Amino acid sequence: MKVAIAGGKLQGVEASFLARDLGWETVVIDHNPSVLARGLCDSFFQCDIVRDQSTLCEIIRKADFVVPALENVKALKSLTRCASSVGVPFVYDEKAHFISRSKKRSKRFIEKIGVAMASSWPQCELPVMIKPSNLSGSQGVRKLMTKEEVSDFLKEQKGRLDRWVMEEYLEGPSYSLEVFGFEGRFDVLQVTELKMDSLFDCKRVLAPARLSKSLEKGFKMIARTIAERLHLKGIMDVEVINHHGTWKVLEIDARLPSQTPIAVLKSTGINMLEILGGIFVKGALPPLLDDKPLRGVIYEQIRVSDKGIEVLGEHIMADAGPLKRVDQFFGADVALTNFEGGKLPWVATLIMTGKDRREAWLKRRDVIKTIRDDLERLHFDKRQRKKPATPNK
Numbered sequence: 001m002k003v004a005i006a007g008g009k010l011q012g013v014e015a016s017f018l019a020r021d022l023g024w025e026t027v028v029i030d031h032n033p034s035v036l037a038r039g040l041c042d043s044f045f046q047c048d049i050v051r052d053q054s055t056l057c058e059i060i061r062k063a064d065f066v067v068p069a070l071e072n073v074k075a076l077k078s079l080t081r082c083a084s085s086v087g088v089p090f091v092y093d094e095k096a097h098f099i100s101r102s103k104k105r106s107k108r109f110i111e112k113i114g115v116a117m118a119s120s121w122p123q124c125e126l127p128v129m130i131k132p133s134n135l136s137g138s139q140g141v142r143k144l145m146t147k148e149e150v151s152d153f154l155k156e157q158k159g160r161l162d163r164w165v166m167e168e169y170l171e172g173p174s175y176s177l178e179v180f181g182f183e184g185r186f187d188v189l190q191v192t193e194l195k196m197d198s199l200f201d202c203k204r205v206l207a208p209a210r211l212s213k214s215l216e217k218g219f220k221m222i223a224r225t226i227a228e229r230l231h232l233k234g235i236m237d238v239e240v241i242n243h244h245g246t247w248k249v250l251e252i253d254a255r256l257p258s259q260t261p262i263a264v265l266k267s268t269g270i271n272m273l274e275i276l277g278g279i280f281v282k283g284a285l286p287p288l289l290d291d292k293p294l295r296g297v298i299y300e301q302i303r304v305s306d307k308g309i310e311v312l313g314e315h316i317m318a319d320a321g322p323l324k325r326v327d328q329f330f331g332a333d334v335a336l337t338n339f340e341g342g343k344l345p346w347v348a349t350l351i352m353t354g355k356d357r358r359e360a361w362l363k364r365r366d367v368i369k370t371i372r373d374d375l376e377r378l379h380f381d382k383r384q385r386k387k388p389a390t391p392n393k
Contacts, residue, residue: 007070181232201313
């Protein structure tokens with residue numbers, strides 16, 4: 001199977017990793033020659049997806065299907081036209097994505113079908129979260145603590161509030177899961193637990209999530225309900241928060257996400273890209289075997305610099321340049337990194353597994369210690385090189 005991946009940023013990294021795990025040939029298309037996924041694919045084409053239609057069509061003509069790993073509307077329309085003209089399946093549900101790409105539209109949709117979400121300002125108390133409606137993930141998300149901060153924000157916008165979602169800040173652990181839809185059938189995968197950094201960006205994914213059976217069942221029912229009402233074809237991820245024992249939806253995205261698919265693969269053995277290939281190439285949603293024993297997985301991003309080791313959201317990977325896959329990286333099962341021995345700073349996505357989460361966490365502890373020891377050795381070597389020579393007596 002040959003898959004063309006349009007976009008080489010974080011979603012492109014995810015798609016490339018999943019495809020290579022299946023032994024599929026991968027082609028990444030992006031206008032940026034230094035994009036993240038360039039080092040993880042079999043071949044790379046530098047191409048402006050919006051402006052260079054003829055080149056784009058020639059590239060994807062030879063693929064079995066095309067996966068969008070971007071959210072630019074003009075690029076998605078260009079891909080739709082090209083895929084249609086050359087007769088190659090395109091993994092894209094335009095109607096579902098139209099709703100999910102806007103936080104305002106998706107919020108109205110979810111509340112209309114009776115699924116709980118955070119209350120909107122001013123029908124809620126402080127603190128308040130503000131989110132750009134048309135940006136994905138944690139981009140531009142801020143927390144306002146006081147009435148003065150809210151007032152200042154409203155003045156700044158000067159009638160442009162339609163670009164923002166303002167809602168109550170909810171406390172509690174966050175979780176995610178993916179749901180697949182095809183011709184009226186909807187299947188959900190594993191629930192994963194998310195840990196956020198100070199910018200509300202996901203810094204760590206834990207699998208499997210530690211939830212009671214009743215809570216897990218409730219979350220999966222919410223995800224199925226949303227997918228059914230969207231008449232979903234393909235994939236959607238649903239992020240929720242457990243607020244004092246009640247599920248509240250934070251956001252939905254009708255596209256292949258980043259971070260969680262690799263964590264789910266390493267925990268369950270289920271490859272989300274293989275499922276999408278079944279839907280869009282073979283015209284069938286394959287049966288999901290979920291009776292396998294689950295492995296524990298820790299998936300996190302780190303930045304290593306003179307300041308030490310920081311665990312941060314995936315935004316730290318954005319400008320890392322082409323990543324490479326390294327197995328047994330400082331003891332981690334797999335890393336996606338720009339590491340070059342002796343050079344700082346560097347970043348990495350670390351993936352640690354074990355027979356359960358405890359074993360995976362113990363491995364993670366050893367990995368961080370090994371990296372810290374290497375960093376201290378590097379600092380020691382630098383100090384030694386800077387020492388003045390001792391004069392001969």
